[in-house]
Amino acid sequence: MSNKHLLIKKSPPLNGTVHLAGAKNAVLTIMASLILTNGRSILRNVPDSNDIRQMIQLLTNLGATVTFSPESNILEVNTSSITNFQVSPEIMNKMRASILVMGPLLARFGQAEVALPGGCLIGTRPIDFHLKGFTKLGAIIGQTGHSLHATLQKTSQENRVILEYPSVGATENIMMCAVLMLGTTTIVNAAFEPEVLDLVSVLKKMGAKITCGPGLTIQITGVHSLRPVVHDIIPDRLEAGSLLLAAAITGGQIHIPNAQPDTMDIFLEKLAQMGHEIDCSHGIYIKATTSPLAINVKTAPYPGFPTDLQAPMMAALTLANGVSEIEETVFENRLIHVQELKKMGAQIDVAGTSSRKAIVRGVKTLCGCEVVASDIRASCALALAGLAATGQTKMTGVHHWKRGYDQLEQKLGLLGGNISLIA
Numbered sequence: 219m220s221n222k223h224l225l226i227k228k229s230p231p232l233n234g235t236v237h238l239a240g241a242k243n244a245v246l247t248i249m250a251s252l253i254l255t256n257g258r259s260i261l262r263n264v265p266d267s268n269d270i271r272q273m274i275q276l277l278t279n280l281g282a283t284v285t286f287s288p289e290s291n292i293l294e295v296n297t298s299s300i301t302n303f304q305v306s307p308e309i310m311n312k313m314r315a316s317i318l319v320m321g322p323l324l325a326r327f328g329q330a331e332v333a334l335p336g337g338c339l340i341g342t343r344p345i346d347f348h349l350k351g352f353t354k355l356g357a358i359i360g361q362t363g364h365s366l367h368a369t370l371q372k373t374s375q376e377n378r379v380i381l382e383y384p385s386v387g388a389t390e391n392i393m394m395c396a397v398l399m400l401g402t403t404t405i406v407n408a409a410f411e412p413e414v415l416d417l418v419s420v421l422k423k424m425g426a427k428i429t430c431g432p433g434l435t436i437q438i439t440g441v442h443s444l445r446p447v448v449h450d451i452i453p454d455r456l457e458a459g460s461l462l463l464a465a466a467i468t469g470g471q472i473h474i475p476n477a478q479p480d481t482m483d484i485f486l487e488k489l490a491q492m493g494h495e496i497d498c499s500h501g502i503y504i505k506a507t508t509s510p511l512a513i514n515v516k517t518a519p520y521p522g523f524p525t526d527l528q529a530p531m532m533a534a535l536t537l538a539n540g541v542s543e544i545e546e547t548v549f550e551n552r553l554i555h556v557q558e559l560k561k562m563g564a565q566i567d568v569a570g571t572s573s574r575k576a577i578v579r580g581v582k583t584l585c586g587c588e589v590v591a592s593d594i595r596a597s598c599a600l601a602l603a604g605l606a607a608t609g610q611t612k613m614t615g616v617h618h619w620k621r622g623y624d625q626l627e628q629k630l631g632l633l634g635g636n637i638s639l640i641a
């Protein structure tokens with residue numbers, strides 16, 4: 219059992235300028251998309267988090283040559299030597315995002331073998347939309363134990379893949395499979411998260427033919443081959459949100475010059491409703507109020523309030539004036555952080571074990587104590603609460619923090635936060 223933890227002490231109002239790393243959720247998929255090419259691609263602005271390390275391992279196991287420089291955040295991937303289309307269960311179990319190589323492997327080799335990804339604490343996280351989509355594209359999918367094997371039967375077609383829900387992963391996976399299939403594929407009710415659009419721009423650089431719209435549709439006209447790319451990953455809007463909430467919870471003021479406010483409209487609107495002053499003339503600047511108001515938040519697919527900022531926002535609302543209502547609509551079990559925030563003195567009610575609604579009654583103070591992170595965003599929520607809580611907070615389950623963030627503790631430290639990672 220690891221002894222690693224984050225030690226967080228009550229901190230002064232955060233103050234200063236901070237720059238964002240590249241978006242983890244964009245990089246993971248874009249790394250998978252390189253399987254579609256044959257040659258050497260360069261990705262810049264790649265964060266150094268454990269999920270990225272896992273994806274490097276996965277590509278290496280498939281036969282790619284990968285070099286990563288965490289100092290310069292440059293990742294070079296040469297895919298010409300990929301010969302393997304099987305992903306081991308060990309890798310699959312460590313990172314659910316591994317499923318995103320299924321589409322590219324099917325497109326490149328006409329077949330793919332992956333282990334079934336398990337659920338995780340935030341929900342069962344099924345992949346039925348991905349598999350239905352591949353089947354629509356002409357794949358025959360079989361299962362042996364925990365292994366899935368898929369083979370593409372058709373070569374040229376017109377397809378309409380209808381998603382019941384605008385799933386980010388399914389949209390990306392189906393799109394990556396369709397780009398090398400002759401004919402036209404239309405994805406209806408597709409996801410339009412900024413990270414999906416970053417993938418679209420990479421695929422277009424490779425030579426793919428993709429049209430977004432009208433409405434929530436994406437149209438892909440297959441091409442014979444795709445070329446390697448050089449690409450700068452978009453800044454991480456979820457890291458931006460976490461930093462803004464860290465400023466909010468400590469009553470500070472920070473500036474994030476490379477944040478993209480137009481990808482965060484509803485989140486920024488919610489910060490403004492709390493009484494925080496937001497200026498988007500150059501990146502994002504926040505001057506936090508010391509007397510924040512309670513608000514209501516409901517997560518939804520983009521451009522709605524991001525599920526990934528629900529937990530950190532809840533941490534901030536534990537200290538707001540009044541009663542806030544938070545509803546999680548994307549994942550069925552993403553309120554696990556509630557019990558940990560309550561240990562710190564937060565007053566939160568969740569009606570029943572299967573409820574997705576939390577009622578947060580603002581309190582005057584939180585108290586530091588020992589807490590356990592259950593997922594990436596829960597770890598962020600607890601770290602933020604720790605910055606505002608009296609005394610000291612010890613957070614274990616720190617591997618979740620390291621999966622999702624590139625040394626966020628150091629960035630918070632440079633802004634005046636009293637937080638350190640203890641090995």
Ligand code: UD1
Nearest residue numbers: 243343344345346347348383385386387388519525548549
């Ligand atoms: C989701 C988030 C994404 C976030 C990421 C990491 C949304 C819409 N998606 O993406 O913004 O960055 O988590 O936390 O906010 N589902 C199925 N069957 C499937 C696929 C999904 O039922 O085959 C369900 C999921 O269980 C979930 C919902 O659809 O309830 C959204 O899932 P999806 O967008 O696919 O999840 P991620 O791609 O992980």
